[in-house]
Amino acid sequence: MPSSATTQDDISECLKTAKYQLRDIGTGPRQLLKALNNYYSNNFEKSISSCLAEVNTPFTCIEEEIRSANEFTINHNLKFDEEIDNSEHYARAHIKAALNCSFVVHFQAAMAIAETKLNIDLCMKSEDNYCMCKEGYTCNNLQRVPLSDLNSKNIAITNSLYGTSNTCLLLTASSEEVDMKNIENPQKAKK
Numbered sequence: 001m002p003s004s005a006t007t008q009d010d011i012s013e014c015l016k017t018a019k020y021q022l023r024d025i026g027t028g029p030r031q032l033l034k035a036l037n038n039y040y041s042n043n044f045e046k047s048i049s050s051c052l053a054e055v056n057t058p059f060t061c062i063e064e065e066i067r068s069a070n071e072f073t074i075n076h077n078l079k080f081d082e083e084i085d086n087s088e089h090y091a092r093a094h095i096k097a098a099l100n101c102s103f104v105v106h107f108q109a110a111m112a113i114a115e116t117k118l119n120i121d122l123c124m125k126s127e128d129n130y131c132m133c134k135e136g137y138t139c140n141n142l143q144r145v146p147l148s149d150l151n152s153k154n155i156a157i158t159n160s161l162y163g164t165s166n167t168c169l170l171l172t173a174s175s176e177e178v179d180m181k182n183i184e185n186p187q188k189a190k191k
Contacts (some may be wrong), residue, residue, distance in 0.1 A: 010105040018098030025091050028083035036076050042070050063068040 044065065051061035 002112040007105060007109045011102050014098050014101035014105065017101070018094050021094045022095075024089060026087050027089060029080055032076050032080045032083060036073065040069075040073055 041112055047065040047068075048062060051058050054061055
C-alpha cells in the first residue's frame, strides 16, 4: 500500500524540480530590455545632446542618430520576440515534464492500491496463498476494531499489527462476535 506521505513527497519533488528548471525563464528578454533602456538613457540621449550642440548641421546629426536608434530598436525587438517565444516553449516543456512526473507518481500509487485491493479480495475469497487460513477464518491476522476508532473524517485507523511479516489483515468493525468462517455466504454460517 503506498504511503500518502511518500506520494506527497514524490509530487513535491516533481514540483521542486520544475521550479528549479524554470528559474531562468525570461532571462533573455529581461537582458534585452535592460540593453534597450541602457541604450536610450546613455547612448541615444548623449548623442542627441551632442548633435544639438553642433552649430552647422544639427538636423543631419539628429536624423543619423534617430536612424541608428531605429535600427537598434528593430534588431532588439526581433531578438526580444525570439527570446519570448523561446521562453514560452521552454516553460511549456518543463510544465509538461512536471505534469508527467506527477502523473507517474499518481499512476504508481493507483497501481499499488489496485494490487493491494486485489490481494485483499483474493485473501478474502481464499483463492490464493496470500493468507493461510486458520480455524476457518479467511485471514490469520484477525483484529476487532471498536466502532469508536472508526472516523469518517480520517482515512486511516490504528494498525496494531504494523510491522508484522504477514501479508493479510482482516478487520471487523462489529462490537459483537461475528462468524468469520463464511464471509461470502452468511446464510451457510447460520446452519
